[in-house]
Amino acid sequence: MKPREIGITELVLRDAHQSLMATRMAMEDMVDACADIDAAGYWSVECWGGATYDACIRFLNEDPWERLRTFRELMPNSRLQMLLRGQNLLGYRHYEDGVVEKFVEKSAENGMDVFRVFDALNDPRNLAHAMQSVKKVGKHAQGTICYTVSPVHGTEDYVALAGRLLDMGADSIALKDMAALLKPQPAYDIVRAIKETYGEDVQINVHCHATTGVTQVSLMKAIEAGADVVDTAISSMSLGPGHNPTESVIEMLDGTPYTTTVDRTKLKPIRDHFAAVAPKYKKFMSAVTGVKTDIFQSQIPGGMLSNMESQLKAQGAGDRMDEVLLEVPNVRRDAGYPPLVTPSSQIVGTQAVFNVLMGKYKVMTGEFADLMLGYYGECPGDRDPEVVEMAKAQTKKEPITERPADLLAPEWDGLVEQTSALEGADTSEEDVLTMAMFPQVAPKFFKERHEGPRNVGMTEEQVEEERRKAAGLDKALH
Amino acid sequence: MKPREIGITELVLRDAHQSLMATRMAMEDMVDACADIDAAGYWSVECWGGATYDACIRFLNEDPWERLRTFRELMPNSRLQMLLRGQNLLGYRHYEDGVVEKFVEKSAENGMDVFRVFDALNDPRNLAHAMQSVKKVGKHAQGTICYTVSPVHGTEDYVALAGRLLDMGADSIALKDMAALLKPQPAYDIVRAIKETYGEDVQINVHCHATTGVTQVSLMKAIEAGADVVDTAISSMSLGPGHNPTESVIEMLDGTPYTTTVDRTKLKPIRDHFAAVAPKYKKFMSAVTGVKTDIFQSQIPGGMLSNMESQLKAQGAGDRMDEVLLEVPNVRRDAGYPPLVTPSSQIVGTQAVFNVLMGKYKVMTGEFADLMLGYYGECPGDRDPEVVEMAKAQTKKEPITERPADLLAPEWDGLVEQTSALEGADTSEEDVLTMAMFPQVAPKFFKERHEGPRNVGMTEEQVEEERRKAAGLDKALH
Ligand SMILES: [Co+2]
Ligand SMILES: [Co+2]
Numbered sequence: 001m002k003p004r005e006i007g008i009t010e011l012v013l014r015d016a017h018q019s020l021m022a023t024r025m026a027m028e029d030m031v032d033a034c035a036d037i038d039a040a041g042y043w044s045v046e047c048w049g050g051a052t053y054d055a056c057i058r059f060l061n062e063d064p065w066e067r068l069r070t071f072r073e074l075m076p077n078s079r080l081q082m083l084l085r086g087q088n089l090l091g092y093r094h095y096e097d098g099v100v101e102k103f104v105e106k107s108a109e110n111g112m113d114v115f116r117v118f119d120a121l122n123d124p125r126n127l128a129h130a131m132q133s134v135k136k137v138g139k140h141a142q143g144t145i146c147y148t149v150s151p152v153h154g155t156e157d158y159v160a161l162a163g164r165l166l167d168m169g170a171d172s173i174a175l176k177d178m179a180a181l182l183k184p185q186p187a188y189d190i191v192r193a194i195k196e197t198y199g200e201d202v203q204i205n206v207h208c209h210a211t212t213g214v215t216q217v218s219l220m221k222a223i224e225a226g227a228d229v230v231d232t233a234i235s236s237m238s239l240g241p242g243h244n245p246t247e248s249v250i251e252m253l254d255g256t257p258y259t260t261t262v263d264r265t266k267l268k269p270i271r272d273h274f275a276a277v278a279p280k281y282k283k284f285m286s287a288v289t290g291v292k293t294d295i296f297q298s299q300i301p302g303g304m305l306s307n308m309e310s311q312l313k314a315q316g317a318g319d320r321m322d323e324v325l326l327e328v329p330n331v332r333r334d335a336g337y338p339p340l341v342t343p344s345s346q347i348v349g350t351q352a353v354f355n356v357l358m359g360k361y362k363v364m365t366g367e368f369a370d371l372m373l374g375y376y377g378e379c380p381g382d383r384d385p386e387v388v389e390m391a392k393a394q395t396k397k398e399p400i401t402e403r404p405a406d407l408l409a410p411e412w413d414g415l416v417e418q419t420s421a422l423e424g425a426d427t428s429e430e431d432v433l434t435m436a437m438f439p440q441v442a443p444k445f446f447k448e449r450h451e452g453p454r455n456v457g458m459t460e461e462q463v464e465e466e467r468r469k470a471a472g473l474d475k476a477l478h
Numbered sequence: 479m480k481p482r483e484i485g486i487t488e489l490v491l492r493d494a495h496q497s498l499m500a501t502r503m504a505m506e507d508m509v510d511a512c513a514d515i516d517a518a519g520y521w522s523v524e525c526w527g528g529a530t531y532d533a534c535i536r537f538l539n540e541d542p543w544e545r546l547r548t549f550r551e552l553m554p555n556s557r558l559q560m561l562l563r564g565q566n567l568l569g570y571r572h573y574e575d576g577v578v579e580k581f582v583e584k585s586a587e588n589g590m591d592v593f594r595v596f597d598a599l600n601d602p603r604n605l606a607h608a609m610q611s612v613k614k615v616g617k618h619a620q621g622t623i624c625y626t627v628s629p630v631h632g633t634e635d636y637v638a639l640a641g642r643l644l645d646m647g648a649d650s651i652a653l654k655d656m657a658a659l660l661k662p663q664p665a666y667d668i669v670r671a672i673k674e675t676y677g678e679d680v681q682i683n684v685h686c687h688a689t690t691g692v693t694q695v696s697l698m699k700a701i702e703a704g705a706d707v708v709d710t711a712i713s714s715m716s717l718g719p720g721h722n723p724t725e726s727v728i729e730m731l732d733g734t735p736y737t738t739t740v741d742r743t744k745l746k747p748i749r750d751h752f753a754a755v756a757p758k759y760k761k762f763m764s765a766v767t768g769v770k771t772d773i774f775q776s777q778i779p780g781g782m783l784s785n786m787e788s789q790l791k792a793q794g795a796g797d798r799m800d801e802v803l804l805e806v807p808n809v810r811r812d813a814g815y816p817p818l819v820t821p822s823s824q825i826v827g828t829q830a831v832f833n834v835l836m837g838k839y840k841v842m843t844g845e846f847a848d849l850m851l852g853y854y855g856e857c858p859g860d861r862d863p864e865v866v867e868m869a870k871a872q873t874k875k876e877p878i879t880e881r882p883a884d885l886l887a888p889e890w891d892g893l894v895e896q897t898s899a900l901e902g903a904d905t906s907e908e909d910v911l912t913m914a915m916f917p918q919v920a921p922k923f924f925k926e927r928h929e930g931p932r933n934v935g936m937t938e939e940q941v942e943e944e945r946r947k948a949a950g951l952d953k954a955l956h
Contacts, residue, residue: 184698185733213694213713213726220662220695235691235769239717247771248691255663289767291713293725 007043007229016233034074049083050090072111091437104133118144123377143170148339152381172203180211191225213291236275280457336379485521485707494711512552527561528568550589569915582611596622601855621648626817630859650681658689669703691769714753758935814857
């Protein structure tokens with residue numbers, strides 16, 4: 001029997017350097033790999049998203065739209081893929097539908113093919129308009145399920161969510177496991193159940209991080225269950241808090257009833273390219289290497305943990321971490337079990353710290369109150385009605401049940417006006433979108449844009465020098 | 479249905495530090511973890527073998543027998559496990575049967591429970607006497623299959639070998655994948671075929687390295703096929719050229735029809751202990767981290783590659799590596815496809831270098847000639863008769879077909895005599911065995927033994943100092 005062909009999404013141009021080196025990789029360190037990536041036969045090439053857009057204008061003085069156009073030009077044969085936070089676009093608040101539509105339109109126009117649309121709370125209403133906008137411009141709308149573990153997240157809940165996404169016209173479903181919590185058996189069960197419920201021809205893409213060391217097995221089980229595409233990163237930019245290595249995932253399928261569309265002989269130059277440039281970004285690299293399995297017990301992602309630690313220390317209460325760790329699950333339960341992912345992880349974590357330091361919900365953060373009152377959308381489970389009352393009392397705001405974006409008035413014209421007043425902004429809609437999503441950073445970026453891209457990595461000479469010194473240091477010490 | 483219980487062999491005390499830090503870990507950095515290891519519920523604890531024995535007397539000035547007795551005392555509830563090179567014991571030549579028997583006897587007496595017996599060529603005759611000796615002292619005799627990939631290594635060949643090992647009375651079969659070549663499907667097929675041929679109650683242990691990034695999936699598939707025990711290393715001493723992380727392998731089974739005998743709450747102190755001591759051995763650590771998948775194409779293990787490179791450079795022929803890489807498969811084929819593992823990898827690699835530099839088999843190394851003439855045992859496939867003739871002509875030696883050890887006369891009394899003449903040697907049989915296996919190193923060790931163990935790692939102050947300097951260096955550079 002002919003093996004079933006599994007597609008591969010290569011993450012090196014977006015999530016891999018976001019996870020491993022704080023999204024700092026400059027375009028000049030990616031361009032030389034693009035021809036090889038384009039020729040390798042990936043199902044898609046993920047190359048754009050909120051953090052890369054942010055890093056472009058905040059640190060790299062690169063126009064993110066220019067980056068997108070360059071990718072388009074250098075990879076004419078590839079599906080370019082982006083990660084889109086539903087109604088939040090690439091920013092940190094809800095946008096009015098007109099802005100969402102405009103963003104999708106311009107992204108498509110500049111070369112985007114596949115839009116992976118997600119919402120941190122898995123509230124389908126926060127995805128709906130973005131999905132619809134993608135359909136309208138004739139691009140691939142991928143509806144996303146954020147995977148988490150809680151009493152209200154059973155296989156049947158994910159299947160129901162997949163159904164909502166398919167009802168929106170999703171061209172495919174992504175199962176997104178940002179915390180590396182997805183174990184092999186649930187990976188199998190969820191993929192199988194979606195296929196059995198909605199048909200074997202529903203395309204399922206699986207995105208896992210490697211942090212806990214179990215998810216390559218999960219990819220295998222997902223494939224056995226029928227998954228169509230899996231996400232990987234070229235080996236020299238893989239593992240740790242990043243992703244499973246492209247080469248290993250391809251090799252693992254040998255002899256099975258599955259194969260991939262990727263030509264493995266094409267991967268070596270891609271690997272070698274990133275192995276060579278990665279050391280330039282050493283100072284941005286996560287200290288976390290190897291695997292971390294604590295999250296299976298604590299349910300608390302690493303970033304959230306260090307956040308809470310520094311908050312406690314700032315209050316001179318560094319010794320109360322144990323209490324906070326016990327409080328986190330309570331706060332999460334009271335909030336209706338949101339997945340712990342940006343921004344919900346910070347919101348829940350900070351409130352747990354507040355509860356320990358000042359008494360249970362004595363003081364709520366504005367964000368936590370908003371979460372309890374529905375301003376981020378529906379939470380997966382029921383929110384605790386007493387805590388909702390306290391949020392009302394403290395904020396004098398009313399809880400809402402409608403889609404948060406329904407409260408917003410059209411804002412495009414105002415954004416155009418704001419942007420056109422800024423030094424260095426041109427009159428393009430792309431600039432208006434930059435201003436809309438990053439109002440704090442955009443003005444400075446527009447002003448300095450003409451200076452051209454900055455590479456914040458080390459030069460090759462500095463890398464060499466560091467190698468030399470480290471070798472000398474080594475000798476001196478031993 | 480009650481999940482099937484999978485046993486775990488913890489490798490941290492032997493193979494993990496052998497693979498990650500050149501076997502240099504001193505006993506004093508292991509003792510504090512032993513109580514936790516003993517309580518965790520492992521199927522066995524691997525803690526002894528050729529390289530650890532060698533490192534003890536060569537670098538650490540530790541008596542390896544004393545190390546074994548200490549492990550025995552500190553882990554009274556655990557099966558202690560060792561790796562034994564069949565008729566080679568822990569040394570580099572064939573020993574006469576009396577010495578083999580004596581070694582097994584003394585090892586058992588000093589506390590060893592499980593003997594994993596292997597031969598680099600998979601010649602069962604090289605395992606037979608060691609296996610028999612283990613049975614005689616009533617310990618667990620584990621017969622080993624070295625996994626490799628070649629035209630003469632199909633599933634049926636491994637099944638046949640397993641049969642030979644079971645005929646010898648093997649209490650279990652180990653499938654040993656030292657080069658991380660074992661992909662998921664062959665792992666499944668081999669385990670399943672052995673079980674189907676010889677019965678579901680044949681115990682199968684699977685040992686994989688992590689180097690290529692596919693073998694955790696292989697462990698999963700082996701378990702699905704019926705494997706009873708898998709080998710892992712605690713996460714802080716895992717991955718790279720080492721092994722899959724214990725915690726991840728345990729977590730990966732959640733929700734499957736399998737569970738483990740290990741209490742996962744007991745693993746944290748073990749992990750934290752080794753995370754704390756590992757930095758002391760930084761200078762011995764392999765520069766290889768992450769995954770390396772080249773071996774799937776080249777069939778050449780990393781160590782063999784660097785060996786051949788330095789041989790070429792020494793001859794001023796560093797530019798001829800490509801020719802050597804093309805010659806390696808030819809030499810391996812001519813020699814009957816030995817697994818490429820110590821010592822066969824060095825023998826084949828060096829001959830490939832000689833062939834390129836001096837013409838095909840114009841000059842044979844003594845070791846390669848011995849391999850061709852049967853002095854290491856039977857090779858898996860047929861050896862090239864023309865090359866055998868050339869080996870005869872060059873060495874004036876006759877090819878043999880009998881078991882190499884059959885050529886040896888009793889040697890114990892001579893070894894006793896040799897040893898008793900050495901300064902610092904006591905009259906114990908353990909010392910005679912040390913002398914037998916490491917005649918070059920033993921005399922110096924006996925002389926210096928009274929000075930007591932040396933820890934060749936950095937002190938904690940040096941580790942701290944290196945951290946401080948590296949941080950300063952970092953600052954200075956950025
Ligand atoms: Co991700
Ligand atoms: Co090993």
